[in-house]
Amino acid sequence: MPELHFAAAAQRNAAPLLEILRHEFVDRRSVLEIGSGTGQHAVTFAGQLPHLSWQPSDVVENCPGISAWIADAQVDNVLPPIELDVRDNDAGDAQFDAAFSANTAHIMDLDAVKKMFDVLGRALEPGALFCLYGPFCIAGQFNTPSNEAFDESLRQRNASMGIRDLEILDMFALVNGMQRVRLYAMPSNNYAVLWRKGFEP
Numbered sequence: 001m002p003e004l005h006f007a008a009a010a011q012r013n014a015a016p017l018l019e020i021l022r023h024e025f026v027d028r029r030s031v032l033e034i035g036s037g038t039g040q041h042a043v044t045f046a047g048q049l050p051h052l053s054w055q056p057s058d059v060v061e062n063c064p065g066i067s068a069w070i071a072d073a074q075v076d077n078v079l080p081p082i083e084l085d086v087r088d089n090d091a092g093d094a095q096f097d098a099a100f101s102a103n104t105a106h107i108m109d110l111d112a113v114k115k116m117f118d119v120l121g122r123a124l125e126p127g128a129l130f131c132l133y134g135p136f137c138i139a140g141q142f143n144t145p146s147n148e149a150f151d152e153s154l155r156q157r158n159a160s161m162g163i164r165d166l167e168i169l170d171m172f173a174l175v176n177g178m179q180r181v182r183l184y185a186m187p188s189n190n191y192a193v194l195w196r197k198g199f200e201p
Contacts, residue, residue: 004072005065009103010040013187017041017102017133018048020184020192024129028052028098032091032123034116035104036081037062039069045100046078052098053077057084057091086116091123099124102133105169106151109160114172121176121197128197130178136191137165144189166193 025031029052036042036056046054054077056066066081084091086108099120105113120130135147142148147163154161170180178195186192 004068005038007038007040010038010044013102013133013190014041014044016187017192018045020186021045021049021100021131024131024182024194025049025052025098028129030094030096031055031098031100032094032096032120033057034084034086034099034101034119036066037102039066039081041100041102042066042078042081043069043073043075047073047075050077053079055079055094055096056081059083059085084119086119087112090119094123095125096123097125097128099128099130100133101131105132105134105136105164106154107161110162110164110168113164113169117169117172117176117178121178124178124197126197129181130173130195130197131192132169132195133186133192134190135163136169136193137163139167140165147189166191169193170195 031052032055033042034057036058039056042054042056046052058066058081060083063081063083070078135150151163173180173195178197180193181196182194184192
């Protein structure tokens with residue numbers, strides 16, 4: 001079995017995110033997680049929210065590590081990870097009433113972020129919720145100097161990376177029948193954003 005890869009950020013943000021999901025996903029049944037990374041969030045949240053069926057997904061090279069976390073945690077409401085690259089795939093025929101993604105939008109290029117919303121537009125049922133966690137700009141403004149510096153460091157590493165403007169994400173959501181319903185300020189100058197799929201675009 002592959003060794004367990006550990007992400008310190010996933011450990012740090014798990015508790016505050018769990019409180020959001022415990023409230024927002026109380027009446028949900030099935031969650032598609034996009035960009036599950038190590039798999040830590042999947043097993044942590046599913047273990048604490050046993051009413052959910054949690055579907056992790058990621059690019060093919062990350063799936064063995066996710067499977068290792070699932071096997072180690074022995075949480076029976078986490079499904080085997082599916083291979084999903086939002087740039088050229090979709091989530092198949094399954095439908096979900098919730099979706100979750102953490103710290104993905106500033107790592108993907110902007111076209112991939114758009115395609116993530118397109119994938120969810122097809123995979124989410126009417127009334128479904130999408131929770132996206134990470135750093136965001138609002139009206140083009142950074143909420144802290146540290147996030148502005150983080151954005152600059154991302155763009156120096158790869159010009160296609162960067163902290164996204166929330167209004168642009170709202171536009172991607174709107175095209176796919178989703179509207180923003182809540183915005184939570186989170187530790188470490190991050191946000192949790194909730195969109196609901198509720199109308200035909």
